[in-house]
Amino acid sequence: MTRVLTRQARRLAPPAAVAALVLAAWYFGSYVLIDADRRFLLPAPHEVVKVGFGDPANLAELLAALRLSAEVAVTGLVCAAVLGLALAILMSQARWVERSLYPYAVALQTVPVLALVPLLGFWFGFGFSSRVLTCVLIALFPIVANSLFGLRSVDPALHDLFTLHRAGRLTRLVKLQLPAALPAILTGLRISAGAAVIGAIVGDFFFQQGEPGLGQLIYVYPRRLQSEMLFAAVFLASAFGVIVFWLFGILARQATSWHSSQHRRPDTGGAPR
Amino acid sequence: MTDDGRPALTMEAVGVRYPGGTVALDGVTLSLAPGEFTAVVGPSGCGKSTLLRLAAGLLKPTAGTVGRATERLGFVFQDSTLLPWRSVRRNVELAGELTGVPARERRDRAGEALRRVGLSHVADALPGTLSGGMRMRVSLARTLTGRPDLMLFDEPFGSVDEITRGRLGDDLQELFAADGFAGLLVTHSVAEAVYLSQRVLVMADRPGRLVGEVAVPLPYPRRPEVRFSPAFTELTSQVTALLQGGTADRIEVAA
Numbered sequence: 001m002t003r004v005l006t007r008q009a010r011r012l013a014p015p016a017a018v019a020a021l022v023l024a025a026w027y028f029g030s031y032v033l034i035d036a037d038r039r040f041l042l043p044a045p046h047e048v049v050k051v052g053f054g055d056p057a058n059l060a061e062l063l064a065a066l067r068l069s070a071e072v073a074v075t076g077l078v079c080a081a082v083l084g085l086a087l088a089i090l091m092s093q094a095r096w097v098e099r100s101l102y103p104y105a106v107a108l109q110t111v112p113v114l115a116l117v118p119l120l121g122f123w124f125g126f127g128f129s130s131r132v133l134t135c136v137l138i139a140l141f142p143i144v145a146n147s148l149f150g151l152r153s154v155d156p157a158l159h160d161l162f163t164l165h166r167a168g169r170l171t172r173l174v175k176l177q178l179p180a181a182l183p184a185i186l187t188g189l190r191i192s193a194g195a196a197v198i199g200a201i202v203g204d205f206f207f208q209q210g211e212p213g214l215g216q217l218i219y220v221y222p223r224r225l226q227s228e229m230l231f232a233a234v235f236l237a238s239a240f241g242v243i244v245f246w247l248f249g250i251l252a253r254q255a256t257s258w259h260s261s262q263h264r265r266p267d268t269g270g271a272p273r
Numbered sequence: 274m275t276d277d278g279r280p281a282l283t284m285e286a287v288g289v290r291y292p293g294g295t296v297a298l299d300g301v302t303l304s305l306a307p308g309e310f311t312a313v314v315g316p317s318g319c320g321k322s323t324l325l326r327l328a329a330g331l332l333k334p335t336a337g338t339v340g341r342a343t344e345r346l347g348f349v350f351q352d353s354t355l356l357p358w359r360s361v362r363r364n365v366e367l368a369g370e371l372t373g374v375p376a377r378e379r380r381d382r383a384g385e386a387l388r389r390v391g392l393s394h395v396a397d398a399l400p401g402t403l404s405g406g407m408r409m410r411v412s413l414a415r416t417l418t419g420r421p422d423l424m425l426f427d428e429p430f431g432s433v434d435e436i437t438r439g440r441l442g443d444d445l446q447e448l449f450a451a452d453g454f455a456g457l458l459v460t461h462s463v464a465e466a467v468y469l470s471q472r473v474l475v476m477a478d479r480p481g482r483l484v485g486e487v488a489v490p491l492p493y494p495r496r497p498e499v500r501f502s503p504a505f506t507e508l509t510s511q512v513t514a515l516l517q518g519g520t521a522d523r524i525e526v527a528a
Contacts, residue, residue: 116447157354160331164348165371175370253379258399 003102040227051157052232062217064227068237069213072128073200076135083136084143084192085185087231091144092151092177093169102148109141113199117206126209134203146188150181162167184253193248197241214240274404279302280421281455282328285356297323300337303474303483306341306528308499310449310456312472314512320481322457325427327484328457332375347421347431347454353408355400355415362387365415372419379418384416390444406437410444417448423450426458430465439497442469448495461517467508468495475515485515497501 013204030044043051053059057144087105091098094148117134119154154177178185204215212220221230274444282305287295298320305311324328329348331410355364365386369379371511387393390410400408406440409430416424426445430438459468466473467489477484489508491499499505 009515155352157350157352157353158356160326161348161350161354163331164329164370165368167371175367176356179356182358245502256358258401 011197014174017155033142040225043228043231048228048235051228052235058232059227062210062214062232062236063232065212065214065217066240068211069197069200069204069215069237070240072131072204072213073196073240075128075137075197077139077196079132080136080139080192080196081093081143081189082187084140085147087140088144088147088151089173093173098148105141105144110139113138114202114206117203121207121209126207129202131200131207135196135199138199138202140236141197142191142195143185143188146191147181147185150184150188151177153184183252183256186255190245190248190252194241194242197244201237223231278307281307281309281342283309283340284324284327284337284459285340286337287327287334287339289320289327289332290335291320298327298334299480299482299493301481301483302337307455307458308453309391309457310470311472311474312458312460312470313476313518314460314466315476315481316478316516317461318505319476319478323427323481324476325457325459328423329425332394332528339399341423343422344433345420345422347419347424348414349412349416349424349426353400353412353429355408355411357400360397360399360450361392361403361411364400364411365418368418368435369414381461382418384415386417387411389417389448390414404437405433406441409433409437411416413441413444413448417452420452421454425455425456426456426460427491428460429458431461438465443497445469446494462499463509463512467505468500470506473512475512476480484518487515489510 012124026042028044030039030042034042051058052062087101089224091101113134116137120130124133151176158176158180159172162176166176200213201215201218206215206221208216214233216231218237219232221227221233282303284301284303286299288299290296301324301329302373303311313321313324323332325348327334329330329346330341330501358391359367362383365383366379374382384393384396387396390413392407392410392414395407397405400411401527403411411441413429433441444446456470458466458469463473467487471489473489474483475485475487476482487508491504491508492508
């Protein structure tokens with residue numbers, strides 16, 4: 001029991017020390033480096049907490065924005081996941097489909113989405129649907145690329161095994177390719193989840209119309225010199241991204257416990273091999 | 274069993290030429306009687322595995338014909354080829370699942386096959402938790418559920434250690450004695466080929482072809498001690514001589 005605690009402490013101590021250092025530097029910057037009349041440039045951490053999360057009206061504003069951004073991100077991610085996996089499956093079934101579609105998936109990744117945002121607003125308005133669409137555009141490629149890689153990387157000997165038993169395309173897909181690709185698909189989903197959060201906030205930042213999400217607040221606060229609120233909004237946006245990423249990490253571990261990347265060996269002190 | 278006396282497997286002047294012009298196999302003719310266990314030895318890259326893929330129908334020859342008397346075919350791969358997300362039992366059931374055997378019978382056959390390879394106690398384990406030898410046995414059990422008349426082995430014990438390899442060979446002999454399937458075993462181990470088979474075919478490379486055969490008249494069941502008998506030594510040296518005669522890049526060792 002004590003050994004477990006010691007190990008936990010050893011694991012958590014380094015990041016905790018970094019956090020303490022960052023906070024110390026923050027206070028130092030806020031109270032020593034900056035004059036009192038310019039302190040709005042870097043309000044002290046406790047001021048951010050007091051103004052942003054301590055004041056009920058401010059907190060309500062932030063949480064409403066977080067909710068809107070979260071709805072956009074989750075809807076966008078679900079659409080991207082369904083569409084991306086479907087595209088990857090199609091491409092995995094025939095080379096000509098892959099040759100026809102993959103270049104455009106890559107192009108989608110390299111075209112700056114910000115360039116498309118005005119166009120999307122133009123076509124679909126500045127409401128929920130065009131924000132979701134921004135998310136989908138950003139989150140689609142990691143799912144397509146990772147899923148396709150997973151579906152294509154099945155051991156050729158396993159394909160032989162299925163061929164010997166005269167398995168059809170669908171059987172092969174359902175019983176072999178999809179389960180074998182699951183770790184890669186979940187990796188893609190995890191990257192896309194992070195991208196969807198960014199997409200929701202960045203899209204919102206640039207749409208600047210309609211109900212405000214976190215992006216719009218981040219745009220507006222500095223112009224009103226509400227720096228405590230700005231820091232609180234940035235913190236919420238970051239925490240949201242981290243939590244989503246972490247949740248998908250847990251999901252991946254649960255769903256692919258059979259995979260060799262998840263095996264823990266006792267002789268290495270529980271570290272993944 | 275194919276009891277109409279037709280050979281379990283025939284190859285007539287079979288050749289495989291790849292689009293680049295490389296000849297993987299050239300003019301291979303062989304015939305495997307029902308219930309006959311034959312081994313194929315040759316240097317790596319001589320087309321042994323290609324020969325087996327032809328026999329299984331995984332590859333079409335570019336010349337000659339391949340004939341099989343039976344559809345009940347078992348193929349044991351170099352690796353265990355288990356699906357890591359399925360339990361041992363569900364892996365063994367896979368063969369029947371793919372060929373449409375009803376669920377109840379599938380379960381019965383899988384249970385029986387696992388008993389025969391001595392792995393009933395790990396039926397619910399995941400393959401990743403087993404040793405290499407155990408995984409190979411699971412793979413063997415999966416093949417047995419198809420009640421094969423013809424078994425093809427592609428260097429099946431290549432990925433396990435020497436001791437496990439010997440044990441798996443003895444297991445294989447027992448299964449062969451009980452089921453009487455015809456077997457074609459590809460290996461690069463001369464001793465393993467002689468120990469397990471009734472006939473050893475010797476291959477050479479560039480291009481891959483058969484260069485000779487040695488009959489192994491030792492009676493079954495063979496015990497591990499047989500490896501130290503003069504008859505065994507004589508047979509392995511015959512096979513080795515054929516191998517050296519047929520290898521293009523043979524190394525001369527000064528006496």
